[in-house]
Amino acid sequence: MSSNEQPRGPVDSSRIPRYAGPATFARLPRLDEVGRADVAVVGVPFDSGVSYRPGARFGGNAIREASRLLRPYNPAQDASPFALAQVADAGDIAANPFNINEAVETIEAAADDLLGTGARMMTLGGDHTIALPLLRSVAKKHGPVALLHFDAHLDTWDTYFGAEYTHGTPFRRAVEEGILDTEALSHVGTRGPLYGKQDLTDDEKMGFGIVTSADIYRRGADEVADQLRQRIGDRPLYISIDIDCLDPAHAPGTGTPEAGGMTSRELLEILRGLASCNLVSADVVEVAPAYDHAEITSVAASHTAYELTTIMSRQIAAARKSQ
Numbered sequence: 001m002s003s004n005e006q007p008r009g010p011v012d013s014s015r016i017p018r019y020a021g022p023a024t025f026a027r028l029p030r031l032d033e034v035g036r037a038d039v040a041v042v043g044v045p046f047d048s049g050v051s052y053r054p055g056a057r058f059g060g061n062a063i064r065e066a067s068r069l070l071r072p073y074n075p076a077q078d079a080s081p082f083a084l085a086q087v088a089d090a091g092d093i094a095a096n097p098f099n100i101n102e103a104v105e106t107i108e109a110a111a112d113d114l115l116g117t118g119a120r121m122m123t124l125g126g127d128h129t130i131a132l133p134l135l136r137s138v139a140k141k142h143g144p145v146a147l148l149h150f151d152a153h154l155d156t157w158d159t160y161f162g163a164e165y166t167h168g169t170p171f172r173r174a175v176e177e178g179i180l181d182t183e184a185l186s187h188v189g190t191r192g193p194l195y196g197k198q199d200l201t202d203d204e205k206m207g208f209g210i211v212t213s214a215d216i217y218r219r220g221a222d223e224v225a226d227q228l229r230q231r232i233g234d235r236p237l238y239i240s241i242d243i244d245c246l247d248p249a250h251a252p253g254t255g256t257p258e259a260g261g262m263t264s265r266e267l268l269e270i271l272r273g274l275a276s277c278n279l280v281s282a283d284v285v286e287v288a289p290a291y292d293h294a295e296i297t298s299v300a301a302s303h304t305a306y307e308l309t310t311i312m313s314r315q316i317a318a319a320r321k322s323q
């Protein structure tokens with residue numbers, strides 16, 4: 001899209017009922033209908049890296065279905081994300097469910113292709129394994145990135161059953177590979193039992209800071225967002241959101257639920273507080289619709305992806321304006 005062309009937005013739900021037709025994210029056009037995108041929403045239906053309940057391979061499409069109700073103006077950020085930049089649904093990355101190493105390579109190559117077009121990626125998982133190839137690709141473009149990791153879990157464990165690529169290990173691999181900026185790494189929403197105290201010692205050595213779900217409850221979303229923003233500064237930022245960062249009351253449809261989590265309101269408010277950060281790409285992972293009820297989890301995930309998309313669109317529009 002050249003700068004004087006208007007982005008093509010979602011199907012108008014006042015003319016075509018929002019429940020009609022095949023689902024794309026927020027009823028946006030497909031990437032092949034618009035040629036190129038500033039923000040590419042892409043699904044990664046892969047869940048062969050899970051340690052407990054499977055099913056996140058169906059997460060991306062569940063989020064697309066739930067996103068039919070999103071509307072084009074986001075009052076919380078005073079922005080119309082799909083008018084500010086071309087956001088399009090890039091479909092799914094087809095990854096081998098029987099060979100995790102091959103799947104990780106496929107996801108990295110597909111991300112290279114999308115980022116190579118100049119797009120930022122809004123990825124819908126899939127399990128958390130997919131964050132590693134996505135981060136590899138982002139780091140090829142931007143160098144080591146700051147990481148905000150919303151999750152009940154640390155996901156910096158070493159191996160499961162001898163496997164190094166799993167949904168509990170992506171961020172240890174990423175630190176080992178030098179693709180993260182170790183001055184700006186934070187877990188947010190951490191809680192629940194660990195294998196041992198050493199998990200925390202190892203994690204701290206890797207450079208992570210931790211904001212627990214109890215910290216959020218005690219200090220509030222605004223203060224937490226302020227602190228995170230200061231740590232991130234103007235570094236290129238990747239945000240990875242495991243939907244199990246939310247309390248199971250707000251996200252029952254996930255593979256490894258932990259009690260005592262943040263609310264969806266707290267998550268959305270923290271994200272809005274990060275709107276000035278240089279968000280280069282993001283993912284929302286671990287939605288497992290078979291355990292969901294009344295789309296509670298996929299609705300929360302669709303609004304989460306909407307806030308992230310709004311942040312990226314605003315920045316793209318601001319950068320164009322200042323050119």
Ligand SMILES: N=C(N)NCCCC(=O)O
Binds near residue numbers: 128255256
């Ligand atoms: N949900 C994610 N990403 N990781 C959970 C790993 C928890 C475990 O099995 O120890």
Ligand SMILES: [Zn+2]
Binds near residue numbers: 151152242244245256
């Ligand atoms: Zn998790």
Ligand SMILES: [Zn+2]
Binds near residue numbers: 153155167242286
């Ligand atoms: Zn995770």
